[in-house]
Amino acid sequence: MTQPSIIARGAAVHYPIVLTGAQQSLLAGLANTMSAGRFARGAGNTEYVAGVHNVNLEIKAGERIGLIGRNGAGKSTMLRLLAGVLPPSRGSLLVKGTSTNILQLGSGMDADLTGFENIERMSRLLEIPKSEWARVKADVEEFTELGRFLALPLRTYSSGMSLRLGFAMATSYPRDILVIDEVIGAGDMFFMNKAIERIKSYTEQAKILILATHGYGALEAFCNRAIFMEAGRIRADGDVQEVWQTYNDRGSV
Amino acid sequence: MKTNLFEDLADISTGVSKLNVAVWLASEDMRARYARTALGPWWNVLSTAVFVLALGVTFGALFGQPLETFLPYIAASMACWNFMNSMVQDGPMVLIRANGIIQAYALPLSTQIFRSVADKSMIMGHFLLVYAGLAVFLKVPVTIPTSLMFIPAIIIYLVTAIGVSLAFGVLGARFRDLGPALATIMTMAFLLTPVFWQKVALKPEQHWITDFNPFFHLLEIGRQPLLGKFAAQEHWIASIGIASFSLIAGALIFSMMRRKIYYWL
Numbered sequence: 164m165t166q167p168s169i170i171a172r173g174a175a176v177h178y179p180i181v182l183t184g185a186q187q188s189l190l191a192g193l194a195n196t197m198s199a200g201r202f203a204r205g206a207g208n209t210e211y212v213a214g215v216h217n218v219n220l221e222i223k224a225g226e227r228i229g230l231i232g233r234n235g236a237g238k239s240t241m242l243r244l245l246a247g248v249l250p251p252s253r254g255s256l257l258v259k260g261t262s263t264n265i266l267q268l269g270s271g272m273d274a275d276l277t278g279f280e281n282i283e284r285m286s287r288l289l290e291i292p293k294s295e296w297a298r299v300k301a302d303v304e305e306f307t308e309l310g311r312f313l314a315l316p317l318r319t320y321s322s323g324m325s326l327r328l329g330f331a332m333a334t335s336y337p338r339d340i341l342v343i344d345e346v347i348g349a350g351d352m353f354f355m356n357k358a359i360e361r362i363k364s365y366t367e368q369a370k371i372l373i374l375a376t377h378g379y380g381a382l383e384a385f386c387n388r389a390i391f392m393e394a395g396r397i398r399a400d401g402d403v404q405e406v407w408q409t410y411n412d413r414g415s416v
Numbered sequence: 417m418k419t420n421l422f423e424d425l426a427d428i429s430t431g432v433s434k435l436n437v438a439v440w441l442a443s444e445d446m447r448a449r450y451a452r453t454a455l456g457p458w459w460n461v462l463s464t465a466v467f468v469l470a471l472g473v474t475f476g477a478l479f480g481q482p483l484e485t486f487l488p489y490i491a492a493s494m495a496c497w498n499f500m501n502s503m504v505q506d507g508p509m510v511l512i513r514a515n516g517i518i519q520a521y522a523l524p525l526s527t528q529i530f531r532s533v534a535d536k537s538m539i540m541g542h543f544l545l546v547y548a549g550l551a552v553f554l555k556v557p558v559t560i561p562t563s564l565m566f567i568p569a570i571i572i573y574l575v576t577a578i579g580v581s582l583a584f585g586v587l588g589a590r591f592r593d594l595g596p597a598l599a600t601i602m603t604m605a606f607l608l609t610p611v612f613w614q615k616v617a618l619k620p621e622q623h624w625i626t627d628f629n630p631f632f633h634l635l636e637i638g639r640q641p642l643l644g645k646f647a648a649q650e651h652w653i654a655s656i657g658i659a660s661f662s663l664i665a666g667a668l669i670f671s672m673m674r675r676k677i678y679y680w681l
Contacts, residue, residue, distance in 0.1 A: 178679060179679055179680070243519075248678070249678050249679070250675045252679070261522060263522075264520060267516070267519065267520065270517065270519060270520035271521060273444075275448065284444070287440055288437075288520075288521045288523070289522075290522070338522075
């Protein structure tokens with residue numbers, strides 16, 4: 164079996180922005196073409212906003228990466244890119260191995276279904292083999308400590324409780340790569356400690372973790388490599404403490 | 417970029433290999449849509465049954481048609497028409513609606529396409545059950561050879577539907593006008609296609625209305641077997657052409673736009 168890895172070469176993400184309705188409309192586009200630009204002038208070239216620029220990155224098995232940076236630095240875009248959710252609009256990205264992500268809380272969950280029903284639902288969406296369902300269910304039940312809440316509809320859950328369920332599901336049947344956005348901050352201290360244990364055993368099996376965070380606590384606890392992003396570019400990459408220092412120095416300037 | 421096109425086509429074949437996920441998602445959609453209702457998907461059928469009955473009685477009287485043949489005609493027409501209509505009209509929403517799952521899970525994009533086709537097929541199944549009841553009650557002269565012809569018709573329907581959803585799914589995510597535009601077109605198509613009237617009502621010089629209408633050919637191959645007749649050969653030839661064109665064009669449009677679509681959802 165090959166080791167999981169992620170290699171990005173000059174990868175960039177440019178989001179199109181739709182400013183006027185005309186840009187998103189087929190009819191206006193046609194009118195624009197046929198009238199040689201006289202009609203629907205708004206339909207001209209779409210503008211783009213660069214989420215991340217020119218990313219050159221190599222991530223190897225066993226690495227637990229912490230992504231830091233200010234709001235709008237491109238962390239979430241980077242996560243979506245590395246999770247394989249967003250193909251690069253330029254450059255190349257080669258992902259070896261299967262991946263799971265927790266980018267948005269509650270994706271794929273159904274608020275009207277009970278916790279147990281949602282476990283089955285996500286087991287199917289995550290394509291966990293049927294033979295593993297019973298084990299996954301028991302594991303999630305034990306990890307989340309949701310007890311009788313698992314028999315109630317998800318509507319009745321707090322955001323911390325949904326997070327526990329989502330996190331437990333994403334890590335219960337480990338894939339090669341796990342990508343987590345800041346949502347994990349919704350958990351309390353007890354959850355964090357359990358999550359750290361789980362992530363450690365997860366990455367011991369030569370898996371990759373990529374986590375966006377704002378706190379040094381989570382960075383130090385979860386990660387063995389840090390990447391500092393600024394204005395869509397990687398500014399520093401390497402040792403957790405050093406990169407954190409660079410980030411802080413920048414912030415104080 | 418040539419290698420990419422094959423990669424994008426592979427999304428469709430992966431979707432085929434994961435058909436079970438698509439069918440399960442469709443059944444979940446059905447459950448969620450009618451959660452906590454007493455009649456569930458039968459609401460769809462009930463409203464159509466009322467429509468068929470009302471239309472049958474009124475137009476039957478207007479056109480001077482006997483009810484025992486006109487009612488099954490409308491019921492069979494509506495079962496087929498409803499499938500085609502919902503496939504076209506719902507096409508642009510298929511990927512937009514599934515955004516949450518698309519962003520979070522490693523499933524191929526085409527799973528959402530197959531999910532929609534499976535969903536519409538299940539609804540058609542309900543209509544066919546109502547039709548079967550009506551056919552037995554009114555003693556529609558269905559024979560085994562004619563009803564066997566319904567099987568290739570369904571295959572042609574499914575192939576066409578997959579192609580249409582592949583194309584409209586990605587186009588609808590990019591061009592948000594497509595949905596309302598198709599809704600407008602389909603209202604017109606419903607009136608222009610002999611769904612509740614019959615082609616014999618047209619004068620020969622008006623035949624182009626049906627001859628160049630793809631919905632008419634598809635409708636004929638589906639409903640004639642239900643009414644115990646064979647559809648004319650021209651309808652089969654036209655329908656096979658429509659299905660092949662739809663599948664090829666759909667697969668190409670889908671593959672060309674697949675990567676960009678994540679940015680437009």
